[in-house]
Amino acid sequence: MTEKNQNIEKKTPLWHNLKYMIVGIIFGIAFVKAEIISWFRIQEMFRLDSFHMYGVIGTGVVIGMLSIQIIKRFNIRSISGEEIVIPNKTFNKGQIYGGLIFGLGWAITGACPGPLFAQIGSGYSVIIITFLSATIGVWVYGYFREKLPH
Amino acid sequence: MIELLSQPWPWWAAGIIIGLTVPTLLILGNKLFGISSSMRHLCAMCVPAKIPFFNYDWKKEIWNIFFIIGVLLGGFIASEFLSTDAPIQIAENTKTQLRDAGVVDVTNLLPEDIFSWSSLLSLRGFIFIVLGGFMVGFGTRWAGGCTSGHAIMGLSSLQWPSLVATIMFMVGGFIMTWLILPSLIAL
Numbered sequence: 001m002t003e004k005n006q007n008i009e010k011k012t013p014l015w016h017n018l019k020y021m022i023v024g025i026i027f028g029i030a031f032v033k034a035e036i037i038s039w040f041r042i043q044e045m046f047r048l049d050s051f052h053m054y055g056v057i058g059t060g061v062v063i064g065m066l067s068i069q070i071i072k073r074f075n076i077r078s079i080s081g082e083e084i085v086i087p088n089k090t091f092n093k094g095q096i097y098g099g100l101i102f103g104l105g106w107a108i109t110g111a112c113p114g115p116l117f118a119q120i121g122s123g124y125s126v127i128i129i130t131f132l133s134a135t136i137g138v139w140v141y142g143y144f145r146e147k148l149p150h
Numbered sequence: 151m152i153e154l155l156s157q158p159w160p161w162w163a164a165g166i167i168i169g170l171t172v173p174t175l176l177i178l179g180n181k182l183f184g185i186s187s188s189m190r191h192l193c194a195m196c197v198p199a200k201i202p203f204f205n206y207d208w209k210k211e212i213w214n215i216f217f218i219i220g221v222l223l224g225g226f227i228a229s230e231f232l233s234t235d236a237p238i239q240i241a242e243n244t245k246t247q248l249r250d251a252g253v254v255d256v257t258n259l260l261p262e263d264i265f266s267w268s269s270l271l272s273l274r275g276f277i278f279i280v281l282g283g284f285m286v287g288f289g290t291r292w293a294g295g296c297t298s299g300h301a302i303m304g305l306s307s308l309q310w311p312s313l314v315a316t317i318m319f320m321v322g323g324f325i326m327t328w329l330i331l332p333s334l335i336a337l
Contacts, residue, residue, distance in 0.1 A: 017213045020213045025220040027168065027217075028221035028228065029232065031221070032225050033228055037225065040256065040261075043244050046326075046327035055165060061169070064306030067306070068172065068307055078179055082180050084176050084180055086176075089309045091310070095315040098289045098291065099289065099315040100289070102285065103322015104326045104330075105282050107324075109279075112298070113290060114296070120222055121221070121226040121229070124260060131283065132283070134189060135287055137283065137288035140284075141203075141287070142190070142193060142203035
């Protein structure tokens, strides 16, 4: 990025981020209305008693995949005219160990990070503690990062 | 319209909205859909403590914090203005198994006998509310993403490391649900 571009970015006023909040609001409403924030829905998924969550995630992946293909095929740019870039993720052992730990935790809390926020918004105030504890988990990971296998 | 939106949504409606979040964020500002990174930004913002992992320009990632505040507000709007009293239709088998395991409340979004302020100080409440949360935060960061960043964004953009992560999320969930959770509920 050139110095000129960086200056432009720094001058972007904070309220421009409100558009992301609106996307978040719609996303949060979908989470509640399709009951994705329900602890029982997650239990149903892991007990293979219902197609519901598989349908939600599966549809999400298919729509996301089609959208990315369309963006690439027609070289669609962002609203500010930038080329859209999706960096490649590199494999490391964290995806195995960390993924497993998250999976274990997911079945306990019945919520991945997104639903935690929607649960708090829905009035389950005790989930603030779950969220704080998750944030402490992130901090502890950062602290021990160099010592963990990657 | 409000009437229609207030009914429980079918899985495909939510799936479409979640899927469309991917191109929306890309087109609005080249942003990669992901939620768990917001907690890293919060750490970087509040307690970086000279840890290299938290020393970066979090101001550039502030959009992510706006996004999660939106998710929280969306949760509030949906429960406050778009809800009916109809209980969630959970599969009978799940309900029966959970009742047998000792879950009392199977009608709300969360079993309120486990997730409440009054149960927080019991061993069971501590495990479900505090330890579970810790594992979600620690695990997602070590894995480099959660269900949104890996399962939705990563799989959508055909990244095989995200497939590995997603499979491990499911493996962890199955192990917990089938082998460990019954004894935790019985505590």
